[in-house]
Amino acid sequence: MPKPSERGLQMPSSPIRKLAPYAVAAKEAGVKVYHLNIGQPDLPTPQQGLDALKAVTRKTLEYSPSDGIPSLREKLTHYYAKFGIRLSPEEIIITTGGSEAILLSFLACLDPGDEIIAMEPCYANYISFARTAGIVVKTVTTTIENGFALPSIEAFDAAITPRTRAILLSNPNNPTGYVFNAEELQRLKEMVVRHDLFLISDEVYREFVYNGVPFVSALTLGIDDHVIVIDSVSKRYSECGVRVGMLVTHNRQVHDTVMKYCQARLSPPLLGQLVAEASLEGTEGYAAACYQEYKARRDFFIQALNRIPGVYSPMPGGAFYTVASLPVEDAEDFCRWCLTDFRYRGETVMMAPCAGFYRTPGLGRNEVRMAYVLKIEDLQRALEVLQAALEAYNNR
Numbered sequence: 001m002p003k004p005s006e007r008g009l010q011m012p013s014s015p016i017r018k019l020a021p022y023a024v025a026a027k028e029a030g031v032k033v034y035h036l037n038i039g040q041p042d043l044p045t046p047q048q049g050l051d052a053l054k055a056v057t058r059k060t061l062e063y064s065p066s067d068g069i070p071s072l073r074e075k076l077t078h079y080y081a082k083f084g085i086r087l088s089p090e091e092i093i094i095t096t097g098g099s100e101a102i103l104l105s106f107l108a109c110l111d112p113g114d115e116i117i118a119m120e121p122c123y124a125n126y127i128s129f130a131r132t133a134g135i136v137v138k139t140v141t142t143t144i145e146n147g148f149a150l151p152s153i154e155a156f157d158a159a160i161t162p163r164t165r166a167i168l169l170s171n172p173n174n175p176t177g178y179v180f181n182a183e184e185l186q187r188l189k190e191m192v193v194r195h196d197l198f199l200i201s202d203e204v205y206r207e208f209v210y211n212g213v214p215f216v217s218a219l220t221l222g223i224d225d226h227v228i229v230i231d232s233v234s235k236r237y238s239e240c241g242v243r244v245g246m247l248v249t250h251n252r253q254v255h256d257t258v259m260k261y262c263q264a265r266l267s268p269p270l271l272g273q274l275v276a277e278a279s280l281e282g283t284e285g286y287a288a289a290c291y292q293e294y295k296a297r298r299d300f301f302i303q304a305l306n307r308i309p310g311v312y313s314p315m316p317g318g319a320f321y322t323v324a325s326l327p328v329e330d331a332e333d334f335c336r337w338c339l340t341d342f343r344y345r346g347e348t349v350m351m352a353p354c355a356g357f358y359r360t361p362g363l364g365r366n367e368v369r370m371a372y373v374l375k376i377e378d379l380q381r382a383l384e385v386l387q388a389a390l391e392a393y394n395n396r
Contacts, residue, residue: 011131015124015332015356015369022339023350031343034382036370037352039174039320041238043293045279046286049237052278053271064270066262068094072277076246079280083206085219091250093258094268098204098232098245099125105228105247106133108257109198110165116200117159118168119151121175121323121357121364123202126168136163139359144325144367147314148176150184153191166198167191169218172205175357175369176323177298177316179209182216189221198254199223202230204245205319207287210295213317224250235320236287237279242272294320294372301372301379308387313370321371323354323364327390331355331368334393344388347381 003009023033067073073089080087095101102125110116112134118126120139130137140155142148156167167188172179180188192199201218209215218227232245249255262268298315302322305313310327328334332353342348354367372379 032347049275049279063267093247095245097243101247115163148178170202172318179317204232209318244272244276297372
């Protein structure tokens with residue numbers, strides 16, 4: 001029997017979704033599962049976007065241009081201008097979600113065997129996309145003890161080799177919720193210029209920065225030819241399913257290289273672009289309400305989480321995730337057990353074990369990533385279930 005490729009066999013499982021079959025089985029048995037494992041917002045999509053979908057009158061659902069519908073890209077220039085980012089429509093490429101933008105940035109900027117440096121814990125799909133592109137992810141480690149702040153530049157310098165081509169940044173960070181400030185980004189800028197590297201900056205959570213620290217985009221650092229920004233409407237407008245993302249760069253050579261891949265895959269989703277374009281206008285009130293709701297959820301969730309004996313989470317500055325340490329030796333075993341063996345009044349909780357967000361073996365074994373994307377009443381109940389689960393697990 002023929003076997004799959006070695007590349008496919010070496011592809012890591014998603015720590016976010018790998019336990020999903022256990023959750024499905026629990027729900028089929030009538031158990032209520034509180035999903036803290038995945039960043040799927042429960043807030044409604046803007047009505048403007050839903051109305052645009054209902055109003056589609058096309059007789060043919062045609063291909064769009066490979067870089068996306070021109071009117072969408074034009075409206076996005078006005079959106080970015082609100083953050084001090086000056087762009088032309090020709091510097092924005094619409095992609096099939098932020099996921100495709102990540103993969104295309106890897107394919108356009110690195111050759112097989114080249115290296116990219118990320119901060120761990122990092123978004124687990126970065127590792128999967130790197131494996132797909134044949135590139136090597138090296139990491140510098142952030143720690144829960146100092147809230148996952150930027151490591152020293154010396155740590156980055158020690159990781160750089162002749163094969164290093166890029167630094168990968170997530171800001172605000174997934175999975176930690178950390179927001180990198182202007183001083184930290186200045187240090188990264190100087191290092192990127194000194195080593196002549198790309199800075200690939202994933203900024204899909206820019207709308208959600210809570211601590212009064214202004215968001216600073218990598219596109220405002222004054223190193224235009226070095227920067228590629230990854231973006232998406234998925235979390236901003238609760239539109240994960242429309243699969244519309246953006247790859248943004250002033251570097252014309254990178255843009256033109258990415259476009260070769262875009263033309264090969266023909267076009268991004270037509271209907272998703274129509275929804276995304278409609279969501280860009282007249283939604284200021286929607287965005288403000290979403291911000292206030294996520295901030296309130298964060299404030300409640302982290303404070304309540306830290307009241308559980310043995311649990312610790314720093315206060316995340318943005319996005320809607322946190323990494324928390326638990327009083328267990330093996331968080332993956334605990335998370336699986338919660339789904340297979342534990343029930344509290346017919347309920348249980350699902351989390352993402354954090355070891356899969358690290359590259360260094362042994363790190364994150366007692367940590368989980370949790371997404372506070374449920375309404376406060378459900379978050380409160382989920383934490384009650386979590387506390388009961390920890391007590392039962394450690395008293396087995």
